[in-house]
Structures are given as structure tokens and as C-alpha cells.
Amino acid sequence: MNSNPILRNAIRFIVLVLVQILIMKQIVIDLGPFAAEGFVYPLFILLLPVRTTREMQMLLAFSIGIIIDAFYDSYGLHAFASVMIAALRPIWLQRLEPRGGFPPNSSPTRQRLKSGPFYQYVAVFMGIHLIFYYLMMSFSIFLFLSILIKTLLSFIISMIFIFILMSIFDPED
């Protein structure tokens, strides 16, 4: 897996999209008024090489978002949330940058950041992603409580599966 960073990310893109639509789409937690589902595909955006240009990050985030949208019949919702976290990600990563900067083509993985900061980073951006996703879905701030509950449910499911995935693959970059 230490070969070409483009190939590596392309494979990650495909695998995460497949996991999302073949596995995650089948898992819907239904609690009466609050049904929620988990999302693992944002991991692709979060694991993009740190030095990728911001425009490229957003474009890639948009493309994975719009593909997920196509499968979820929710044109624009995932794309919107994905571009949002791609745009905000560098701000958070600046704080985590080691002395001397990240090596070229390196991704902010668990191995590189250590478990604590890595899951903190993933949790923050999964939270942002889900809040924007549900906010755009209801398209109103007046349903704040229901958005919050849905985000929370979805967040828990997503984090569990992201944890499982990271335990299985645990890439270095």
C-alpha cells in the first residue's frame, strides 16, 4: 500500500463508497420518530494527504459526496456536507502539524497522529459533516432538537463503524 498516493487514495475512494452503499445503507437504526444511519465515506476526505491543495480537496470531497447522493437519492446533501468538512479540515490539521511539517504525501492517519488526536479529529469532522447533512435535509433551524438527536444517533453509528474500519485497515498513509 506504500506505492503511489494517487492510487492509494483512489482505492480508498472506491472501497469507502462500496462499504457505504453495500453495508452502511442496509443498517438503519429506527427509534420510532428518529431513524438514523451511519456514514463512513467521509473518512476518505479526512484521510486525504495533508498537502493536497485546498481546491483539490474540495473537488474530491464534492465528487464522493455527489456519488453517495446518487445512491441515496438526496442530490446535493452529501456533497454539501462533504465540501464543508474538506474546507474546514486544514484549519484543524494546522494545529496537529508536527515540528517541521507533515512529510510529503502523508495522510493524517491514526499511526501518524496517534489514537487520541486522530479520533478527536475524526469525531469533530464527522460531527460537523452530520450536522450540516441533517441541517440541509431539514433545511430549517427550527427543528433544532430533532436535528441534534439525529446527528447524535448517526454520529454514534458512524464512529463505531469508522473505528472498526480503522482497526481492520489501519493505513500508514
Next chain:
Amino acid sequence: MLNLFQLLLARFGPVLTFLFLEGFSLFLIVRTNESQSKIFWSSANIVTGSIYQVVSGVRGYSDLKGQNRLLAEEIAKIRTQLAPSFYDNSLQSDTVSQRVDSTRLQRYTFVHAEIEKNSITTVNNMIAINRGSLQGIKPEMGVISSDGVVGIVRKVTKHYALVMSILHSQSKISASIKGSNFFGTLVWTGQDVRYLELQDIPKHTKIKVGQMVETSGFSTYFPAGIIIGKVEAVDLPSGESNYRIKVKLNMNMSSIRHVYVVNNLHQEELKQLEQDDKDE
């Protein structure tokens, strides 16, 4: 110049990409998802709505509506007392009674009504008004507005009446050119809602563009002398002995709100007379 462009792109590239992609996503969301699009447009309507509110505030205060109704009812009362609304009873009074009042017998009364439903788009336009049999409205009563003739009552329910608009292919109104004694029939040709056609005026009368057209008073529906419109054009088709006169309506049929139903107190009597004549 190119350097500046590159500098701008380097500086604002991420922001522009972000705005473009999020804008496009938002466009997709609003366009494809029904509930979002409803909410989006209704929020947009809050903006346009407040503009409309200002506009309507200027055009007509909401409490002015009630005032308008009061005024209109007042006018109905006053019309009832106007000269053309009376039947000239002077001959009788000369011989029988010296009472001034009895020189004028009430002939027409007016009931104020508001238009509930109006159409001008079809060939047979009908108007619904908010007065019915409870207010004494009966079929065959004329309906006028402050600017002209509106139509004739066709059907009546308890609270509402259906009026055949003058913009109806069956509508025939007896009308005359003001200042001449000739009268004709006013019909709608079904095309332009601003114009009627006055037919049956013989060609030996002199007609000028701009002359007023008014109700003749020869029908039982309307009092005489209600201004309907102006002569817009005069046409004499070859081989015919009558003019075809294009009459521009005095009022805008699409914007009328208040109308008056004409109650001809002598209608029954006149009809009876005609009936008796036929029977003989």
C-alpha cells in the same frame, strides 16, 4: 495583469472553489428535493412578501376596506334617491294629491354587493356576487358599478347571485348614444375585454367618435342614462343599413370590486303588461 490574476487565484482560489461547490450543491438540493424547495421559496417569499406588504400598504390600507364598504352602501342609498330612480308620477299628483313626495314614486332601488368571483378570460364570463335571495336579489335584475353596466343576474341562491357579465356572448344590453334618441343593442364580440359593439343604430344618424354611450332605459334592467363607455370607432359594413360601433368601456371589468344590483320595482308590472298584450 496575468500576475495579478494568478495572485488573486492563489489568494481566493479555495474560497471561490468552496463557494462554487457549495452553491452548486445547494442548487441541486433546492431543485431536486421537494421539501427543501418549498422551504427555500417560502423563505424567499418572506422577503418578497414584506415588499408586497409595503406596496399594498401604499395602495390600500387594510382598514380602508371596511371604510370602502360603508361608503359603497351609502352610495347605494343615495342612488336610490337620485332622480333617474324615480317614476314620474307628476300627472297623478296634479289631479289627486298635492303632496310633493308623491310626484316621485320610487322606481329603482339599489343593493350594494361585492364581487366574489369574476372572470374575463372565457367567451361566456360570469360573475358571482355576495348578495342573494335573502337580500331580495332575483333573476333578471341588472347589475351596475359606479362606472357602468356590469351584467344581469341569472341565478340566485340564498346568499349569492350569479351574474351574466356584459362580457358574455349572450349578453344584450339596450343602449343609446347620448344626445340622440336612437338606441341599439350592445353586445360583446368575445375578443377584447375593453370593447363592446353597439349594433342596430341606423346609418342615417350622425355619430362622432368620442360620443358617450349610455343605457337607453328601454329595457327593464337598467335605469336610463348610465354611462357605459365612449364611441371608439364607427364602421358601416357595405350593404348594411346599421352601424357597427366600437365602444370603449368606461370601466375595467377585471378590477371591479363593488357593484349595485338594480331592483326595478315596476319590472313585474311591465312584464305583466307585455304578457297581457300577447295573450289577447
